[in-house]
Amino acid sequence: MTRDPDAAPDLIAGIRNGDRRSLARAITLAESTRADHRELADEVLETLLPDTGRSRRIGISGPPGVGKSTFIEAFGTHIIDRGHRLAVLAIDPSSRRTGGSILGDKTRMAELSHREEAFIRPSPGRGHLGGVARRTREAMLLCEAAGFDVVIIETIGVGQSEVAVADMVDLFTLLVSPAGGDELQGIKRGIMELADLVVVNKADGDLAAAAGRSRADHAAAVHLLRPRWQAWATEVMACSALTGLGIEEIWDAVGRFIDAVSASGELAEARSRQATAWLWSEISDTLIDRFRADPGVAPMLAEAEAAVATGRHTPTHAARMLLDRFTAH
């Protein structure tokens, strides 16, 4: 009797056994735009849901050039050497399937990608952020069901991708350079406030002193903000992904964070809130998609937006005009 590798029971059994091919195939189905693939992925995810949730979910973001890949390689290797199984995912709505995203080119995390305890998957790419975020969350759940007990989600930092990542992880890490406040670009607005951990990278050689100042600058800035958790205050650390300095302390900090916010009950609350927010963003995205595609609305949309942008109609009036044409109602 031939087994159909795409049949739900086989995928489910394979994933529960930690089989990487079943995992990869299920993630591919979840990323597909075909309705039959999505139905199958939905069935697999619903069945595996009780097997999910048992990982430390870590988001990592930072500006281009800060050394994210080198950091994830060093950090991920350390995590695996401590006996864990690590999945590394990415959110990059602009990536193309063939290369383009940082994780598309596995040579950039060569050592890590060769470890059998590591599972590295490029960003789904192609599509608006809501769809990419959904596919990444689903990939995360599937990885957890397959026994990966640490999941890192990296973001390239385009648009609102950091907010999307913060909405699906337990601990959000911001990687910054030793140049600190003198950095040409500065930290993209909205990200510092998301961070549970700030890591100053490249704290080696000539940059060690600068890294120390950068650490102090960021610690002072973070100190001005209201803490996100009762049981955890954002910490600022320095490391050198190249030499390994500070990597162990960062992993320890992750552990202290998880212990603290689990004990206070805040972690469970946060995950519950994230799931509810995910529900409403799915609903909202679908309603907006249907609205945009509606035959009564679609022909009027560009004109209405232009009228609003140039002040010819109030937004309330234009919204009313379009909603009146929403034929489904």
Added chain:
Amino acid sequence: MTRDPDAAPDLIAGIRNGDRRSLARAITLAESTRADHRELADEVLETLLPDTGRSRRIGISGPPGVGKSTFIEAFGTHIIDRGHRLAVLAIDPSSRRTGGSILGDKTRMAELSHREEAFIRPSPGRGHLGGVARRTREAMLLCEAAGFDVVIIETIGVGQSEVAVADMVDLFTLLVSPAGGDELQGIKRGIMELADLVVVNKADGDLAAAAGRSRADHAAAVHLLRPRWQAWATEVMACSALTGLGIEEIWDAVGRFIDAVSASGELAEARSRQATAWLWSEISDTLIDRFRADPGVAPMLAEAEAAVATGRHTPTHAARMLLDRFTAH
């Protein structure tokens, strides 16, 4: 022939003449939940739209106890003494009509409320943030059409009200206390990144030295962030609303900001983007309201949310179940 003060042409004429009663009545109509009132308000706003936009729109936020009312009184009086006509609005989704909001009790801005060049209106209150924001924007447009050339929108800082205010003003001001980083509460996350101007209040007497340190702390923190504008870098200033120290410099800074971001074209772009975002949040809010109220969806909603919050269903699956029941489709 009796004039109907509620007829659109009379309201429009009255507002164009700067008549405060017509303005107040039009704002009340815009705040109403009655369909006929909203229709009338819509007609008035559409007709007056070309007369709007000619003000400096300033948002002011800060934690409780920082002295917002005292500041607005001092700042507002200075602005009027410079020959302007000032409207002061507020966003506080939790306020009750009879008192409760800071602006509900006009004795708190006694001097300002007696100036004929000032128009002070309490928050619409009652209702979710989206509705309150819409009514506040519409009140702002009506004030502009009535000739008020400076509009201050204050926020009490509940929920996401700061984001709503930042989305409708030109310059967002964050008021902080001299205690700076030692403040018990800290700045609510998400707000520092919105600020185009940070003002350390109460820089007088015993607190003068602390205010200076607070100014430096906030300036250093702001320096780490990417600027929101090409033509303007967020400034941090100190003032004493009680003594008047620094108030003139703050008003000068507002002027420099407006000049700079107007010249760079960024102000016009920002207002255009705000109008478009307002259009989509009106559409989205209405679609979600219709969805929640739908007879196929409403009975299932609480159960679906609970199932998602407790991990019995994936959010994607629950969203699909509810959307399938959305009878209008």
